[in-house]
Amino acid sequence: MLTRAIILVVGPGFLIAGCYFLTVGRPSQTVQAAPVARSEHRDFDIDELHAGVEEGLVPADSANANVDHRSLTIACDERARELGRHLDDKDRIIVRPPFVIGGNLSEAELDRYYSETVLPTKRALDLTYFDNPPDEPLTLLLYSNERTYREASWKFDRRDTANYYGYYIRTDRRIVVNVGTGDGTLAHELTHALGHVDFPDMPEWFDEGLASLYEEADFSDDGLRLNGLSNWRLNHLLNAMQKRRLGTLESLISSREIREERQAVEYAHARYFCLYLQERGLLPFFYRKFRDRAGSDPSGLRTLCEILGTENLDPIDRNFRQWVIALYEQVRS
Ligand SMILES: [Zn+2]
Incomplete structure (x- = not known):
C-alpha cells in the first residue's frame, strides 16, 4: 500500500522530468532514444498483428451473443405467426x-x-441511456x-383512441400507432417500450417526460444522438404557469402516478423538465x-438534488420557470 502511494505521488514528477529531458534538455536525443525503446519490446509479428485487427473486432462473447440473437429471432418469428392470425388479410408483417x-x-x-425511424431512434437511445437490450420481441403495429x-x-x-395517436401495452410489449400523424408518436411509444426493458421501475413522471421529449427531436449530424426540441406541449405549461396552477417540481416528482385530470399539464411539466436537464447536459x-x-x-428526487447540488428543489424550480419563460420568448420570435 505504501509503495503504491509513493508511486502515485512521485510518478508524475518522474514523467515531467523525463519529458523535459527528452524534449528540452537534449532535443537531439529524442530521435536517438528510439533504439533504446525498441529493445524494451519483444519481437512481434507485424503480419499477425494486422490479421488480428479484424478478428479482434469480433466480441469475445460472440458465441453467446449469436445464441441469444438466434433465440430472439425464433421468438420474433413465432410472434409474427401469432400476429398474422389476428391481422387483416391485406395487412403485412416484417420481422426485424x-x-x-x-x-x-x-x-x-x-x-x-x-430503417428510417425505429432503428435510428433505438440506436440513439441505446447510446444515450439504455444498457439492457430487449431479449423478447417488441411488436409495433403501424396504421396509415x-x-x-x-x-x-x-x-x-x-380501446377508444379518439384522443391520442398511439399507445404502448406493457404486458404485451406491443405498440399501436397512427403513423399518418408523423413519426413523433412512434418515437414517444418506442421510448416507453425500450425504457421499460432497461429501467422497469421508472416512475411515471420520468417515463412520460422522457418519452414525450423525443416526440419532437432532431438527430445530431452524425445520427448518433437525439436532441429533444420544444413542441406544442409548451402551451399547456405556460397556461398553467399563467393561471398559477403549475404544481412544484417536487410534487410532480414525488407523486407516484400522474393524475388523469392533470395529464396534459403534468406531461408538459415532466417533458420540459427533461428538456431543461438535456440543455444542461x-x-x-x-x-x-x-x-x-x-x-x-x-x-429520483434525492438523486436529482444530489446531481444538482441542492438541499431541495426550490431554487431549481425557480430557475426552471425562468428558463421556460426565456424559451417561450425565444420560440415566439
Ligand atoms: Zn406516453
Whole structure:
C-alpha cells in the first residue's frame, strides 16, 4: 500500500522530468532514444498483428451473443405467426429482431419505418441511456390513418383512441400507432417500450417526460444522438404557469402516478423538465444514476438534488420557470 502511494505521488514528477529531458534538455536525443525503446519490446509479428485487427473486432462473447440473437429471432418469428392470425388479410408483417412490425402498410413501407425511424431512434437511445437490450420481441403495429388505427385499437384492446395517436401495452410489449400523424408518436411509444426493458421501475413522471421529449427531436449530424426540441406541449405549461396552477417540481416528482385530470399539464411539466436537464447536459447522467439507485430512491428526487447540488428543489424550480419563460420568448420570435 505504501509503495503504491509513493508511486502515485512521485510518478508524475518522474514523467515531467523525463519529458523535459527528452524534449528540452537534449532535443537531439529524442530521435536517438528510439533504439533504446525498441529493445524494451519483444519481437512481434507485424503480419499477425494486422490479421488480428479484424478478428479482434469480433466480441469475445460472440458465441453467446449469436445464441441469444438466434433465440430472439425464433421468438420474433413465432410472434409474427401469432400476429398474422389476428391481422387483416391485406395487412403485412416484417420481422426485424427484436421488432415484429405489422400494419396496413406494404412491406416496403414498414421497412422504411424500421430503417428510417425505429432503428435510428433505438440506436440513439441505446447510446444515450439504455444498457439492457430487449431479449423478447417488441411488436409495433403501424396504421396509415385514423380509421384503420381506431379499428385496430378497438379490435386488439377494446380501446377508444379518439384522443391520442398511439399507445404502448406493457404486458404485451406491443405498440399501436397512427403513423399518418408523423413519426413523433412512434418515437414517444418506442421510448416507453425500450425504457421499460432497461429501467422497469421508472416512475411515471420520468417515463412520460422522457418519452414525450423525443416526440419532437432532431438527430445530431452524425445520427448518433437525439436532441429533444420544444413542441406544442409548451402551451399547456405556460397556461398553467399563467393561471398559477403549475404544481412544484417536487410534487410532480414525488407523486407516484400522474393524475388523469392533470395529464396534459403534468406531461408538459415532466417533458420540459427533461428538456431543461438535456440543455444542461445532465439528462443521460441523471438517467443512469437514477436507474441504478431506484431501489433506494424510487422517485429520483434525492438523486436529482444530489446531481444538482441542492438541499431541495426550490431554487431549481425557480430557475426552471425562468428558463421556460426565456424559451417561450425565444420560440415566439
Ligand atoms: Zn406516453
